Amino acid sequence: MSPEALGALIASLIEQLFAARKTGSLTESDIPAASKISVMRPKDRAHGDWATNIALQLARKAGLKPRDFAQPLAESLMASDGIASVEVAGPGFINIVLEASSAAQVIETVLEEKDGFGTSKEFAGQTLNLEFVSANPTGPIHIGGTRWAAIGDSMARILAANGAKVVSEYYFNDHGEQIDRFAKSLVAAAHGEPTPSDGYKGTYINEIAERVIAEAKSDGVDALALPRVRDDEGNEGDSEQREEFRSRAVPMMFAEIQDSMKNFRVHFDVWFHENSLYQSGAVRKAIDELRDQGDIYEKDGATWFASTRYGDDKDRVIIKSDGNAAYIAGDIAYYLDKRRRxxxxxxxxxxxxxxxxxxxxxxxxxxxxxxxDEPGKNMQILIGQMVNVIKDGKAVRMSKRAGNVVTIDDLVGAIGVDASRYSLARTDYNQSVDIDLNLLASHSNDNPVYYVQYAHARSWNVDRNAQAAGVDASQADLGLLDTSADEDVLAVLALYPSVVLTAGEQRAPHRVAHYLEQLAGAYHRWYNSERVVPMPLTDSEERLDSQRRQELATAKNPEPARAAARLKLNDAVQRVLENGLELLGVEAPEKM
Incomplete structure (x- = not known):
């Protein structure tokens, strides 16, 4: 029985006890939904298969002592199918032991639901716009953007698995000063001049400049012969030449970024261009709407948004005194577009x-x-922390192409897509993360992605060997999964749906990765102690005393029903590992 099923059972029993007036002064509105009832795995297995603190949560509302609230609930649980024993412990915890067949029922559920196991309808009816990466189109995706690519795409998959309609979106910042600096850098590179003080460096600038010149030439345009005007300080003016480089180079960077995302298995439903907000008049309309409601004022020749009325620490300039829009002007229009498109x-x-x-x-x-709208509800902002790339115990800082940064292509080239995505998604985005290239390129149990993928590949090897040995899963008696190793794997399997739901609610893909490592660990230990395919005794084992020899023979040659049950357990682990890796955008190999 899964924690979700137990939560539903507990909620139902509380309703029955409420109807029978056995819950003190509890009101009907106080009865929690099944999904809100905490059912957890006790740290000490002697305390049962599952435990709940629901009595501690509701006793005060009911006007009862926690143990007095827990006792009738425990008695009702004890009378339920699939429950072996129930104990009220400590201040009011309810510890539950399942019947062996009930504990193993999760296997049948996994194998029946297949890739649907772990999904829910918790966010059904909601449309979530998830914007991530959104790096400036002035260079390759750096390591910070790569982390958001891994986390953001995984989060989109997890939210969708919980029933939400997810719109993944990339916001191209193709309007404003950064594009001007990009164009100036390209023109300087094309003429063999030093990079402007506020410009972009890296060999990719030279590459893009050369591509612009070649593309223009193929269209019959000599880009370097176009008018080039300089102001008195030697800065590039608004010349035809700079506009030629800008108009051709920015789409080139767009295409390169899109290719990098595709190669990183990241899907976007919308590629949104900041510049379109200005071209369409959306910025002006958004400002006018704020003006009509009295939130815009003029001061010192600039246009201001009275944001302090809504909790900001100071009002914000949205149109500068020189007539150019501040960055927040586009942000205002963009949020409105997301909500109303x-x-x-x-x-x-x-x-x-x-x-x-x-x-x-x-x-x-x-x-x-x-x-x-409601801040924190209609708008949610997640802030990611830094990524440090380590090799041979030292920080890696240099990219051959992009200068003093590590790019997405650098990382993938060093350790591959799977290791890159997994390692970046397995750490809470609120924390900085160290990416150890040596570790992630290794085939060792210390490498988390290898550890999980190897568990999946190992399960396929068990399948192949079982088929060759004629193990018949139809003979399975799941009640025979009664060893401590069996029970450990069953307990972890049952947690998967609640992990996926929590990962969605908390916007925390790393929880899925941590779960997969927990499941892989339980499976590897199970694999080393329990046999599915019969195995003959070795010569040294044959020479042991008769009692020990018999014990080993029994362990290495399980009866058909037990071997079949273990094969089903093996296949359930395989399916859940595959489902979880899919949520992280990581492949589940059949061989390694």
Whole structure:
């Protein structure tokens, strides 16, 4: 019986006890939904298969002592099918021991539901817009953006697994000063000049400049012969030449970023261009809407958003005194677009931002509130921390192509897509992470992605050997899965649906990775102690005393029904490992 099933059973029994007036002064509205009832695995297996603290949570509302609330619930649980024993322990914990056949029922559920096992409808009816990576189109995706790619795509998969309609979105910052600096850098590189002081460095700048020149030439344009105007300080002016480089280079970077994302197994439903907000008039309309409701004022020749009315620490300039839009002007229009676009308006806009964006939270939440939405609900902002790449015990900083950074292609080239995605997604984004290239390239149990993938490949090897040995799963008696190793694997298997739900609720893909490592560990230990395929005794084992020889013969040659039950357990682990790895965008190999 899974924790979800137990939660549903407990909720039902509380309702029955409430109807029988055995829950004190508890009201009907106090009875929690099944999904909100905590059913956990005790640290000490002597305390049972599962435990719940529901009595501690509800006793005060009921006007009862926790143990007095727990006792009738425990008696009702004891009378339920699949329950072997129930004990009220300590201040009011309820410890539950399942019948062996009930504990093993999770195997049948896994094998019946297949890739549906672990999914839920918890977020059904919600459209979640998940924006992540959104790196400037002025260079390759760096390691921080790579982390968001791994986490964001995994999060999209997990939210969808919980019933949400997820719109994955990439926001191209193709408007403003960073694009101007990019174009200036390209023109300087094309002429063999030093990089401007505020420009972009790296051999990729030279590569893009050469591609622009070649593409223009194929169209009959000599890019370097176009008018080039300099101001008195030697800076590039608004020339035809710079515009030629800008108009050709930015799409090249778009295409390169899109290829990198595709190769990293990251899917986006929408590729949104910041510049479109200005071209369509969406920025002006959004500002006008705020103006109409009294949230815009003029001061010192600039246009201001009165964001302090909505909890920001200071008001924000949205149109500067020189007439150019501040960055927040696009942010305002973009949020409004997400919430109101006709094709897929979102209920929740989730922004995944880098470690240097903490200062954006207050102003963005003010934007949310100004349009009548609820900050933290309709708008959610996640801030990721830094990534450190380590090799041979030292920090890796240099990229041959992009200068003093590590890019997505550098990482994938060093350790592959699977190790890159898994290692970046397995750590809470609130924490900085060290990526050890030596470890992640190794085939050792210390390498977490190898450890999990090897468990999956090992399960396939068991299948192949069982088929060759004629083990028949139809003979399975799941009640025979009664060893401590069997029970450990069963307990971890049953946790998977609650892990996927929690990962979705908490926006925490790392919980799935940690679960997979827990399951892989239980499976590897089970594999080393329990046999599915009969195995003859070795010569040295044949020479042991008769009692020990018999014990080994029994362990290595299980009766058909037990071998079949273990084969089913093996296959259930295989399916859950595959489901979990799919949520992280990592392959589940059949051989390694």
């Amino acid at each position: 006709p094709e897929h308006p979102c209920d929740v806009a989730i922004y995944m931002l880098g470690a240097d964006h903490h200062g954006y939270i207050g102003r963005m939440m003010a934007v949310c509130a100004a349009f009548g």
